[in-house]
Amino acid sequence: MTKKSGKREKTIMDSAGIDLALARIAAEIIEKLGPSDEFAIIGIRRRGVHLASRLAAKLEAILKRPILRGILDITLYRDDLTTIGDRPMLRETSIDFDINNRSLVLVDDVLYTGRTARSALDGLVDLGRPRRVQLAVLVDRGRRELPIRADYVGKHVQTEDDEFVEVRLMEEDGEERVIVTRR
Amino acid sequence: MASLSHKDLLGIAQLSAGDMQLILDTAAAFKQVADRPIKKVPTLRGKTIINLFFEPSTRTRSSFELAEKRLSADVLNFSASTSSVAKGETLVDTARNLEAMAPDIIVIRHGSSGAPQLLSQVCRSSIVNAGDGMHEHPTQALLDALTVRETKGRIEGLKIAIIGDIAHSRVARSDTMLFHKMGADVWICAPATLVPCDFDRLGARVTGHIEEALAGADVVMMLRVQHERQAEAFVPSTREYYNLYGLTRERVRLAKKDAIVMHPGPMNRGVEIDSDVADAPNSVILSQVTNGVATRMAVLYLLSGNAGLKPGRPSR
Numbered sequence: 001m002t003k004k005s006g007k008r009e010k011t012i013m014d015s016a017g018i019d020l021a022l023a024r025i026a027a028e029i030i031e032k033l034g035p036s037d038e039f040a041i042i043g044i045r046r047r048g049v050h051l052a053s054r055l056a057a058k059l060e061a062i063l064k065r066p067i068l069r070g071i072l073d074i075t076l077y078r079d080d081l082t083t084i085g086d087r088p089m090l091r092e093t094s095i096d097f098d099i100n101n102r103s104l105v106l107v108d109d110v111l112y113t114g115r116t117a118r119s120a121l122d123g124l125v126d127l128g129r130p131r132r133v134q135l136a137v138l139v140d141r142g143r144r145e146l147p148i149r150a151d152y153v154g155k156h157v158q159t160e161d162d163e164f165v166e167v168r169l170m171e172e173d174g175e176e177r178v179i180v181t182r183r
Numbered sequence: 184m185a186s187l188s189h190k191d192l193l194g195i196a197q198l199s200a201g202d203m204q205l206i207l208d209t210a211a212a213f214k215q216v217a218d219r220p221i222k223k224v225p226t227l228r229g230k231t232i233i234n235l236f237f238e239p240s241t242r243t244r245s246s247f248e249l250a251e252k253r254l255s256a257d258v259l260n261f262s263a264s265t266s267s268v269a270k271g272e273t274l275v276d277t278a279r280n281l282e283a284m285a286p287d288i289i290v291i292r293h294g295s296s297g298a299p300q301l302l303s304q305v306c307r308s309s310i311v312n313a314g315d316g317m318h319e320h321p322t323q324a325l326l327d328a329l330t331v332r333e334t335k336g337r338i339e340g341l342k343i344a345i346i347g348d349i350a351h352s353r354v355a356r357s358d359t360m361l362f363h364k365m366g367a368d369v370w371i372c373a374p375a376t377l378v379p380c381d382f383d384r385l386g387a388r389v390t391g392h393i394e395e396a397l398a399g400a401d402v403v404m405m406l407r408v409q410h411e412r413q414a415e416a417f418v419p420s421t422r423e424y425y426n427l428y429g430l431t432r433e434r435v436r437l438a439k440k441d442a443i444v445m446h447p448g449p450m451n452r453g454v455e456i457d458s459d460v461a462d463a464p465n466s467v468i469l470s471q472v473t474n475g476v477a478t479r480m481a482v483l484y485l486l487s488g489n490a491g492l493k494p495g496r497p498s499r
Contacts (some may be wrong), residue, residue: 003199033489038273039204073212074223075226076226076484077224077225077226081226081487081488082229082230084488086186087186087484087485087487087488088487089185089205089208089209090208090209090212090481091212092211092212093212093215094215123226126219126220126223126224127219127220128220128222132376161481
């Protein structure tokens with residue numbers, strides 16, 4: 001593991017691990033919000049969208065009713081637009097239901113500095129006034145730079161700043177696992 | 184990470200098909216901002232944009248201003264009639280003075296072709312051409328492309344007929360270059376006095392007969408007869424122009440059944456276009472206006488990190 005040759009890579013979750021984590025998060029959401037809460041699941045582009053749709057499918061199977069789903073692109077709300085030269089690719093936000101007074105569960109792949117979650121909250125506030133917003137992530141890797149925490153976490157890992165946590169999903173990457181790499 | 188590598192947007196001539204694709208994709212994503220209760224995003228907070236308009240304009244100017252405000256930029260409007268230009272200041276001196284106020288982007292409309300090019304050489308700020316003389320009007324062409332792509336699902340392979348006062352129209356030049364670069368079959372139609380000699384070089388087929396231009400067209404783009412630019416008479420009378428080149432309901436039938444009718448505005452009803460054609464369901468003239476704001480938001484967003492880059496080579 002401490003081999004110096006090339007890129008060090010460690011798998012911390014496999015396909016079954018990811019699925020199990022999502023199943024547990026789904027159960028926790030119902031437990032926390034109550035089965036009658038008409039909450040919506042909002043995926044943060046890009047990988048949060050796939051995780052959100054899997055989560056919604058699990059929730060639908062348990063609750064036997066359709067779950068509202070939305071997609072949030074946080075590009076316009078990033079706090080680093082003035083410091084980076086290249087403009088990040090803007091994609092569409094698609095939330096075609098009223099979020100006012102509704103419970104929302106934001107879904108992202110990795111929680112790290114907390115800046116994405118902050119941008120997402122700003123983005124949501126411009127769309128209305130939700131009743132409550134919760135955050136679900138597959139991996140919490142610590143090292144927060146803002147006072148933000150997740151309500152549902154698939155897996156906690158201790159990481160260093162020079163490490164990357166990559167969630168690789170079938171829909172985007174053609175494989176299914178979570179890896180930690182070092183530069 | 185996708186980005187526009189230009190400091191300025193001076194014309195369609197400088198853009199590759201990939202650049203245009205990026206602007207259109209970004210504009211499509213910006214459209215949803217207008218459908219929200221809060222029609223504003225904080226993206227350009229703290230950026231200063233100067234709108235420098237040396238020619239009268241309602242549509243383009245308000246469209247840019249709205250785009251800037253929806254991106255949360257600070258906006259300074261500056262029109263020639265109320266400025267030192269009226270006291271004899273040169274364009275470059277005006278620009279240098281504005282530049283000293285450290286804007287990030289300057290949007291300019293000017294009666295002389297090449298004015299934005301000149302500014303781009305002396306200014307650190309990004310320059311956006313909002314129409315220069317008879318040269319280019321790139322954001323208009325881009326919003327036209329967005330409208331076509333939205334209604335037709337594609338641009339490649341479409342027959343696009345641009346009919347009207349081509350000679351005085353910067354929109355015609357920009358549109359022709361854009362649609363040609365994106366793989367459309369572009370036809371230009373006007374009386375011989377209103378067609379510049381180089382249009383076939385931009386990739387358009389030129390005809391004097393409106394029937395030929397309209398036959399099987401997917402998109403019909405009508406242009407205004409620009410009375411204010413016609414010191415000498417290029418057409419004998421507006422009546423004759425209407426009879427030979429006006430878009431009537433009968434003539435629209437020559438185009439494809441699902442053809443759309445476009446006009447960059449302002450329209451002269453009863454000269455180049457009939458009222459019932461302009462107001463028909465297949466007219467997308469008002470969608471063009473809606474798309475204008477999103478397109479300009481996209482351009483400003485994509486250029487906003489690029490001030491200080493080296494200016495590009497002069498375009499033709």
